Amino acid sequence: MRNTCLDMVHELARRDPRPVFIGSDLSPGLLGAMKTEMPERYFMEGIAEANIVGMAAGLAMDGYMPFVNTIATFLTRRCFEQVAVDLCLHDLPVRLIANGGGLVYAPLGPTHLAIEDMAIMRALPNMTVVAVCDAPEMIRLMDQTLDWPKPIYIRLGKGGDPVVSRAENGFRIGKAIPLRGCRAPGGVALMATGVMTAPCLAAAELLARDGVDASVLHVHTVKPLDDEAVLDHARPARLVVTVEEGIAIGGFGSAVTDLVVGRLGRAMPAMLRLALPDAFPTKYGVQGDHLELFGLTPPQIAESILQALARDETPACS
């Protein structure tokens, strides 16, 4: 996904005079072909996130479309004020390409885990927040960035993610994609963003074996949220389940909950939010270890749903 994304920066720069690339001390040779072909539009800067975001703003104010790339935590926590003021207040078409969203950097510890990135980026006015599910969908997203006039936070997965998106579904920023439907009302409405869509599809298969009818809505754009798709999906459901690789506070599940509570009121279905707890992870290992630790593998997702359905009373939001 990362390589696809960066290759697309080069491709977009060939097509359009606006894109420029700004990296912060990334791998040697990264985007070497772009650097060779158009060196004036390739900037590999030092470890200075605040500066590169401000620099990107200055470039965007004078007509460029900077794609800024570094590790997700540094691109969100380190320079939050620059992102808020320089990019969002000015509403500039800068793209933040965030390596290692969620738990990708599990072996590197909590300094490198981007677990609240979606929450804090989502809180910023004018910001668009996108997490695609696989490399082909990344191509479709990047194609659209040329026509999107606002700042975008693009969360990257680990790479080698299973391909679950389909070209025939198309792609529009801000439009969620139904990947699996329910046979009848009263089923489970699964909603996921980023690379959690694939395990949700697998969980839906497992649930089907247990006779539970589950749909899957892939919400690649967390902000602006596709209100109508989420509500259309939630209304007929017995249980709405949100699944995300990030903390529950303020993230994707919060966005869906806020919408459903606000718009459906007493008609809202039961809700289950599967996310990370309000804590810095204390383990190392790899991403998969952490997903298992936090109950986000397909069998665990399915099991949590079965437990929620089995409760006598309406499940509370978890």
Place this chain on the structure above:
Amino acid sequence: MGLDRGFGPRPSADTDALDERSRQLRRLIVRGLAGGGRGHIGSSLSLVEILRVLYDEVLRVRPDEPDWPARDRMILSKGHGCLALYAVLADKGFIPIETLDGFCRKESILGGHPEARKIPGVEASTGALGHGLSIGVGMALAARMQRRDSRIYVVLGDGEIDEGSVWEAAMCAGKHRLARLTAIIDYNKLQSAGPTREIQDLEPLLDKWRAFNFAAAEVDGHDVEGLRRLFRRLPLADDRPTAVICHTVKGKGVFFAENDPNWHHKAKIEADLVTRLYAALE
């Protein structure tokens, strides 16, 4: 100029030394201050001659076409000094003079910190300190890529350059040899809490900028002739960015406010104080 290391050319403390134009611009500052009943007056008064000379004689801008693509860019990175910028923008015709009366009021375009999307002639919204120089770096790179002869001037406060992001930007500007970029430091020696020498000493300030690959010079920031002579020489080098350290007096022009950190910002300004301020500037 006899340079006393750490202090540079001593700015004149003599209010009478200010000519009528400098006093008139300061009266516009007071007009804005009176309109809002508040404002960073000390921080604005130290800036007046810097902005005056820039707008009168250096910047290639068009008040009737503020977005003219070939214009020079001036970013007031110390956004809290905006009353001085508003006074100059009003004087130059970017905004009507009477706009000053609405300073900080609910429907006004003039807030306590300047916003680019609201005010003609304001290039960047500033107020959170330490942002302007990075934006200026981006603008200078854009001008270079577009082969446009725009110059970029970023005016920073002395307290502001405590921010690490300023030095990130300075390193980057030096690396890219951005001769189009000039950083101008309003060195009034007083930050909000007290003297910069006590709160966060900046010396040796000229050496710092030179160490970051800037061509650097210092000047009395209230000496209009001195500023003219120096600004006409910009950029000081054709292979590096420039830094100009302007030695100034916080509260300059209002004798009872000069060099007093209590005048960094004033709120609840009553009519009698406005009268005293105007009287001091006659």
